[in-house]
Every structure is written in structure tokens, then in C-alpha cells.
Amino acid sequence: MDRTDFEILRQLQNNARISNKELARRVGLAPSTTLVRTRQMERAGIIRGYRAEVDMSAVGMGLQALIAVRLKQHTAADVAAFRDYVLELPEVLRLYHVAGADDFLVHVGLQDSNALRDFAMVALTTRPEVAHLETGLIFSCLAPWED
Numbered sequence: 463m464d465r466t467d468f469e470i471l472r473q474l475q476n477n478a479r480i481s482n483k484e485l486a487r488r489v490g491l492a493p494s495t496t497l498v499r500t501r502q503m504e505r506a507g508i509i510r511g512y513r514a515e516v517d518m519s520a521v522g523m524g525l526q527a528l529i530a531v532r533l534k535q536h537t538a539a540d541v542a543a544f545r546d547y548v549l550e551l552p553e554v555l556r557l558y559h560v561a562g563a564d565d566f567l568v569h570v571g572l573q574d575s576n577a578l579r580d581f582a583m584v585a586l587t588t589r590p591e592v593a594h595l596e597t598g599l600i601f602s603c604l605a606p607w608e609d
């Protein structure tokens with residue numbers, strides 16, 4: 463990986479639908495070379511896929527939050543049970559298993575603060591594995607590769 467590969471990745475993260483011709487222009491390579499590099503990164507598993515970014519408020523999820531979850535115990539069974547349960551919930555956008563004071567960060571999208579409260583109280587605090595929750599609202603989400 464060199465600087466050009468990292469620039470290709472940055473451009474694709476910003477717009478995965480960019481044409482190869484435009485991508486090549488932006489990174490300063492011939493289109494054929496750019497395509498070869500992109501395909502190599504796909505084969506190597508560096509590029510794992512291409513996704514659509516959804517405007518959450520346009521689909522009725524005007525509120526996003528990160529909920530820090532601390533488990534009562536750290537057994538493999540409890541971690542797996544909580545992880546598997548949470549990943550099935552439609553409000554969950556991402557789940558992060560983390561080190562530190564908390565065990566998981568649950569990224570959720572909901573309609574409003576009432577829905578967030580209900581989700582936390584019904585979906586999370588009722589779980590036998592859960593010892594503590596702490597919720598933080600997300601005001602905006604930015605990535606360093608976004609222009």
C-alpha cells in the first residue's frame with residue numbers, strides 16, 4: 463500500500479459510485495492502472511464491499527444515539543448472548559465490542575427521545591447480562607475522508 467492506494471480508498475469511501483475514469487483523474491493515474499489497484503485491494507480484502515449511505519431522518523429515524531453497555535459478567539456465553547440478541551434488533555445500526563469501562567457501544571437510530579427511552583428500558587435493561595447503561599446522543603457524524 464502506498465499513498466496512491468490510500469487516496470483511492472479515501473475517494474471510494476467518500477463516493478463508492480464514482481466512475482473509474484473520475485477516480486483515476488482524482489488520483490492522477492491512468493484508468494487501467496486505477497482499476498488494477500482497486501481490484502487488487504478488493505481481492506486482498508482491503509475493500510470489503512460497497513454500501514449505500516442512508517439519510518436516517520428521511521426514513522423516520524431522526525434521533526441517533528450511542529448506548530454504552532456494561533455487562534454483569536464477562537463470560538463468553540454472556541458476551542455472545544448479548545451480542546446475538548442486540549444484532550437482531552431493528553433499531554441497531556452498529557454494535558461495537560470495546561475494551562475499557564464498558565463492554566459494548568450500541569449505535570441506534572430511533573424516531574425520537576421517547577422511542578430511545580423505551581428502547582433502552584425494554585430492549586436493554588431487561589436483559590439478564592446487562593449491569594449498566596449510559597446513553598449519549600449523536601448530533602452529527604463525520605468521517606475524515608468525507609469532503
